Amino acid sequence: MKPLNDTFLKALRRQHCDYTPVWLMRQAGRYLQEYNATRSKAGSFMKLAQSPDLACEVTLQPVERFNLDAAILFSDILTVPDAMGLGLSFAAGEGPKFAKPVRHEEDVQALHMPDIDKSLRYVTDAVRTIRKALADRVPLIGFSGSPFTLACYMVEGGSSKDYRTIKTMMYTRPDLLHRILDVNADSVTAYLNAQIEAGAQAVQIFDTWGGTLSEPAFKEFSLAYMQKIIKGLHKTYDNEPVPVIVFTKGGGQWLEALADSGADAVGLDWTSSLSKARKLVQDRVALQGNLDPMVLFGSEEKIRGEVRRVIDDYGIVGSGGHVFNLGHGINQFTPPESVAVLVDEVHRYSAQFHN
Amino acid sequence: MKPLNDTFLKALRRQHCDYTPVWLMRQAGRYLQEYNATRSKAGSFMKLAQSPDLACEVTLQPVERFNLDAAILFSDILTVPDAMGLGLSFAAGEGPKFAKPVRHEEDVQALHMPDIDKSLRYVTDAVRTIRKALADRVPLIGFSGSPFTLACYMVEGGSSKDYRTIKTMMYTRPDLLHRILDVNADSVTAYLNAQIEAGAQAVQIFDTWGGTLSEPAFKEFSLAYMQKIIKGLHKTYDNEPVPVIVFTKGGGQWLEALADSGADAVGLDWTSSLSKARKLVQDRVALQGNLDPMVLFGSEEKIRGEVRRVIDDYGIVGSGGHVFNLGHGINQFTPPESVAVLVDEVHRYSAQFHN
Numbered sequence: 001m002k003p004l005n006d007t008f009l010k011a012l013r014r015q016h017c018d019y020t021p022v023w024l025m026r027q028a029g030r031y032l033q034e035y036n037a038t039r040s041k042a043g044s045f046m047k048l049a050q051s052p053d054l055a056c057e058v059t060l061q062p063v064e065r066f067n068l069d070a071a072i073l074f075s076d077i078l079t080v081p082d083a084m085g086l087g088l089s090f091a092a093g094e095g096p097k098f099a100k101p102v103r104h105e106e107d108v109q110a111l112h113m114p115d116i117d118k119s120l121r122y123v124t125d126a127v128r129t130i131r132k133a134l135a136d137r138v139p140l141i142g143f144s145g146s147p148f149t150l151a152c153y154m155v156e157g158g159s160s161k162d163y164r165t166i167k168t169m170m171y172t173r174p175d176l177l178h179r180i181l182d183v184n185a186d187s188v189t190a191y192l193n194a195q196i197e198a199g200a201q202a203v204q205i206f207d208t209w210g211g212t213l214s215e216p217a218f219k220e221f222s223l224a225y226m227q228k229i230i231k232g233l234h235k236t237y238d239n240e241p242v243p244v245i246v247f248t249k250g251g252g253q254w255l256e257a258l259a260d261s262g263a264d265a266v267g268l269d270w271t272s273s274l275s276k277a278r279k280l281v282q283d284r285v286a287l288q289g290n291l292d293p294m295v296l297f298g299s300e301e302k303i304r305g306e307v308r309r310v311i312d313d314y315g316i317v318g319s320g321g322h323v324f325n326l327g328h329g330i331n332q333f334t335p336p337e338s339v340a341v342l343v344d345e346v347h348r349y350s351a352q353f354h355n
Numbered sequence: 356m357k358p359l360n361d362t363f364l365k366a367l368r369r370q371h372c373d374y375t376p377v378w379l380m381r382q383a384g385r386y387l388q389e390y391n392a393t394r395s396k397a398g399s400f401m402k403l404a405q406s407p408d409l410a411c412e413v414t415l416q417p418v419e420r421f422n423l424d425a426a427i428l429f430s431d432i433l434t435v436p437d438a439m440g441l442g443l444s445f446a447a448g449e450g451p452k453f454a455k456p457v458r459h460e461e462d463v464q465a466l467h468m469p470d471i472d473k474s475l476r477y478v479t480d481a482v483r484t485i486r487k488a489l490a491d492r493v494p495l496i497g498f499s500g501s502p503f504t505l506a507c508y509m510v511e512g513g514s515s516k517d518y519r520t521i522k523t524m525m526y527t528r529p530d531l532l533h534r535i536l537d538v539n540a541d542s543v544t545a546y547l548n549a550q551i552e553a554g555a556q557a558v559q560i561f562d563t564w565g566g567t568l569s570e571p572a573f574k575e576f577s578l579a580y581m582q583k584i585i586k587g588l589h590k591t592y593d594n595e596p597v598p599v600i601v602f603t604k605g606g607g608q609w610l611e612a613l614a615d616s617g618a619d620a621v622g623l624d625w626t627s628s629l630s631k632a633r634k635l636v637q638d639r640v641a642l643q644g645n646l647d648p649m650v651l652f653g654s655e656e657k658i659r660g661e662v663r664r665v666i667d668d669y670g671i672v673g674s675g676g677h678v679f680n681l682g683h684g685i686n687q688f689t690p691p692e693s694v695a696v697l698v699d700e701v702h703r704y705s706a707q708f709h710n
Contacts, residue, residue, distance in 0.1 A: 162686060164649060171653025171661075214625045214647050214682075216664070253607045253626060270569045271608060292569050294519060298526030306526075309571070327569075331517060 002240065003136045003201070008070040012202060012243040012265050012286050014321040020311060020350035021069035022343055023141070025247075026329030027062040028074045032336060034061045045090050049076050052125040059130050063138060065336065066343045070139050070202070073130065073195070075123055077145035077206055080187050081154045083114035094158075101157030103165065108176045113187045116194045123191075124198035131199035142200030144192055146207035146248075147184035147229070148222035154180065163212055170221060177221060185225040189232035196234045196242050204245040204267070205229065211250020211269075222248070223257055230262040245288055249328060252277075259285045270327030274313040287314065288323040293331050296338040303338055307345040316353050324350075357595065358491045358556070363425040367557060367598040367620050367641045369676040375666060375705035376424035377698055378496070380602075381684030382417040383429045387691060389416045400445050404431050407480040414485050418493060420691065421698045425494050425557070428485065428550070430478055432500035432561055435542050436509045438469035449513075456512030458520065463531045468542045471549045478546075479553040486554035497555025499547055501562035501603075502539035502584070503577035509535065518567055525576060532576060540580040544587035551589045551597050559600040559622070560584065566605020577603070578612055585617035600643055604683060607632075614640045625682030629668040642669065643678040648686050651693040658693055662700040671708055679705075 003009070007021040029035055038058050042048035049055060059074040078096055082088035087099030102108055114120065130140055145153075153159070155166040155177075169177050192203045210222035230244055246258055247267030258266045259281035268277055268289035277287055295306045307324075314322045324346045330339070358364070362376040384390055393413050397403035404410060414429040433451055437443035442454030457463055469475065485495055500508075508514070510521040510532075524532050547558045565577035585599055601613055602622030613621045614636035623632055623644035632642055650661045662679075669677045679701045685694070 162649065164652065164686065164688065167647070167649035168652040171650055171657045211626065215628045217647070218626075250605070250626065253628070253631075271566065271573075271605065273570045273608070276608075292522070292572070294517065294522035295526055297519065297523040302526050331519065333519065 003134075003139045005069060005138045008323060009139050009202065009243065011321060011323050012245070013241065014283065014286055016354070018351065018354050019347050020314075020322050020324050020354070022324035022346040023068050023070040023072060024062070024326050024330050024339065024342075025072075027066075027068065027072065027339075028058045029330060030332040031330055031334040031339075032061055032065070034058075034065075045076070046088070049074065049079065050122045052122060052129045055122075055126040056129040056133050059126075059140075060133055062339075063134070066339055067347065068138065068343060070141055071130065071134055072141040072204075073123070073127060073143060073200065075126065075143070077143070077149065077208070078153055079120060079123060080114065080144065080184070080191055081150050083116075083119035084111060084183075084187070085114075086154060096153060097158045098154060101165075102151075102154045102180060103157075103169070105173075105176060108179050111180060111183050113183055113190065116187075116190050120191060120194065124194050127195050127198035127200055139201040140199060141202045141204055141245075142192060142195030143204045143206060144188045146205050146210060146222060146246075147181045147188060147225035148210055148213075149206060149208045150184050150188070151177065151180050152209045154184075163209065170217065181221060181225045185228045189229045192229065193232070193234055196237045200242070201240065202243045202245065203233070204247060205263075207246065207248040207251065210248040215254065218248075218251070218254060219257060223254070223261060226263075227261050243286075245323075247288070255280050265323065267325065268327060272327075274310065274322070275315055278314065283321060286321045286323060288325050290325070290327040291342070293326045293328050293334070296326075296330070296334045296342065298338075300338075300341050303341045304345045304349075307342055308349050311346070311350050311353070358489075358494045360424060360493050363678060364494050364557065364596075364598065366676060366678050367600070368596065369638070369641055371709070373706065373709055374702050375669075375677050375679050375709070377679035377701040378423050378425040378427065379417070379681050379685050379694065379697075380427075382421075382423065382427065382694075383413045384685060385687035386685055386689040386694075387416055387420070389413075389420075400431070401443070404429065404434065405477045407477060407484045410477075410481040411484040411488050414481075414495075415488055417694075418489070421694055422702065423493065423698060425496055426485065426489055427496040427559075428478070428482060428498060428555065430481065430498070432498070432504065432563070433508055434475060434478060435469065435499065435539070435546055436505050438471075438474035439466060439538075439542070440469075441509060451508060452513045453509060456520075457506075457509045457535060458512075458524070460528075460531060463534050466535060466538050468538055468545065471542075471545050475546060475549065479549050482550050482553035482555055494556040495554060496557045496559055496600075497547060497550030498559045498561060499543045501560050501565060501577060501601075502536045502543060502580035503565055503568075504561060504563045505539050505543070506532065506535050507564045518564065525572065536576060536580045540583045544584045547584065548587070548589055551592045555597070556595065557598045557600065558588070559602060560618075562601065562603040562606065565603040570609065573603075573606070573609060574612060578609070578616060581618075582616050598641075600678075602643070610635050620678065622680065623682060627682075629665065629677070630670055633669065638676060641676045641678060643680050645680070645682040646697070648681045648683050648689070651685070651689045651697065653693075655693075655696050658696045659700045659704075662697055663704050666701070666705050666708070
């Protein structure tokens with residue numbers, strides 16, 4: 001079914017839109033009171049992510065509060081390695097931890113693709129529940145972490161400042177890392193296709209840590225596996241095209257390579273210039289981004305001004321091609337009123353460029 | 356006095372060199388046993404930095420152990436705000452803390468340039484002591500944090516993950532941040548000139564956090580103040596030119612602007628391609644970098660291979676212009692043997708390109 005508001009999908013296909021569509025990475029999150037209430041009800045972050053009804057509830061909250069042009073599945077990027085049996089947990093204020101990190105040859109050999117239908121059923125159930133609840137108001141985005149980003153957590157065992165463990169593997173036993181990335185790429189392909197079959201109308205690959213690599217290492221250990229995934233994804237489903245967005249945080253120097261990945265759109269963090277990016281990618285992909293999330297701590301006047309600057313930087317968009325977003329996930333301390341201002345200004349200001 | 360080995364200075368001036376010179380950011384540091392011994396003797400990091408004799412001792416340690424082509428003053432980037440009376444301390448394993456962060460209008464108004472001759476005398480004394488001890492074997496590099504990088508610590512009160520406090524100031528009271536940056540720029544100019552007068556033969560501005568900004572914010576809040584400093588620096592001293600290196604970590608998208616800053620050389624982190632960078636800056640500045648520090652955790656073969664890759668990426672250097680370095684400070688867990696391999700390969704492999 002085509003959503004009633006399909007501006008987001010049109011922009012990704014670089015078709016004519018009446019205004020620039022907007023959604024925000026991590027739009028269902030801790031900056032919203034109602035999210036915190038649902039999370040308390042769930043008991044923990046993982047229980048929240050694993051309950052299709054509660055995941056649906058928080059997915060819809062920002063869509064109901066703000067005039068957003070897309071919903072994104074509420075889930076965690078680490079569901080796939082968790083389903084591989086690595087034992088994901090979240091200690092309060094500490095970020096994700098894996099009980100069984102993948103560091104030695106035997107860990108790597110033991111690694112296998114999870115049974116998506118069984119162990120990630122809660123995700124596809126959530127997608128189905130959310131689609132029903134959305135009732136085609138706006139499109140639903142599915143997502144996954146990139147193979148390299150998942151591998152960072154799997155090898156490090158959690159967050160890292162310098163990625164010393166995974167980079168030591170990369171520079172001493174690249175064969176082991178390639179095997180992990182192969183398993184991850186196959187798993188993510190199946191996982192995203194399952195989300196699409198359950199009703200996701202676009203998918204985004206979050207390559208949060210690809211930007212910590214050198215250019216040749218990025219191409220070999222991150223980009224190549226995202227390309228492999230994109231090749232394996234359903235290009236259309238239910239007679240509708242399913243666009244793919246890739247987002248490498250810190251990937252501003254590799255935009256041309258990302259534009260050639262087979263993705264329909266490339267996400268940009270706030271350090272990149274949209275006008276330079278557009279010249280580089282020659283309009284062969286749509287661009288998504290790229291306001292500094294910290295702008296939302298500014299005055300209303302400043303927020304409106306920075307929104308206009310980003311839209312002006314992209315330039316005339318008669319043919320679509322720009323999806324407004326932050327350059328990274330929204331900060332947990334963001335005042336929700338700032339989000340309302342942002343969405344209003346994106347819609348109001350951009351309309352004049354869409355004739 | 357010209358150093359006996361002036362390859363580093365020649366490369367910065369883009370003059371003919373017999374090989375590519377090399378030094379490493381944070382080369383005097385915790386990865387060296389002898390550094391840890393001197394630090395224990397000093398009692399604390401700040402006491403080590405504040406003792407000209409001990410600072411001299413640790414500055415020379417890597418030069419004596421490895422065949423490096425430059426020494427860099429051992430000091431901390433936060434000496435200037437400490438001299439402003441903000442109360443710098445280092446809690447074990449926690450990074451720097453300021454007792455009096457600069458957050459409110461009255462803090463900003465009270466801020467003033469320190470008396471360099473008095474409160475930073477220990478730094479210029481260290482420079483003089485080191486020059487004497489080096490006896491012109493290799494050149495000595497002086498350094499400072501950039502105005503924006505210093506401001507990050509001054510406003511946040513220490514390290515930060517998201518720079519929320521300083522960015523809130525930037526997006527609500529840019530006038531306050533500009534006043535801090537003005538004071539910082541004047542202070543850093545006087546501080547670097549004092550280092551040059553004491554004997555520093557080149558200086559580097561470390562813009563560690565400029566890369567967290569959007570492009571227009573980088574130009575307004577970081578680059579403009581580095582340009583102001585460069586304009587105010589001694590261009591020659593003691594009848595010798597004094598080259599300036601600017602290094603914005605994460606600044607790979609702004610290389611052309613950095614090359615126009617007035618600096619003689621631009622440092623690159625490991626995410627940038629030296630060949631692309633060289634094309635962009637059209638050989639109007641020298642380039643410094645850019646091996647991923649984590650390569651030093653690889654096998655000897657891998658280290659040698661990655662060193663060759665970086666040198667090949669820069670390309671033929673008959674006219675100098677490349678200073679080999681890491682793309683960031685050396686990691687504290689680096690095996691010192693890896694550094695010996697790196698230096699050997701840089702000198703050995705690069706010699707063939709310098710005829």
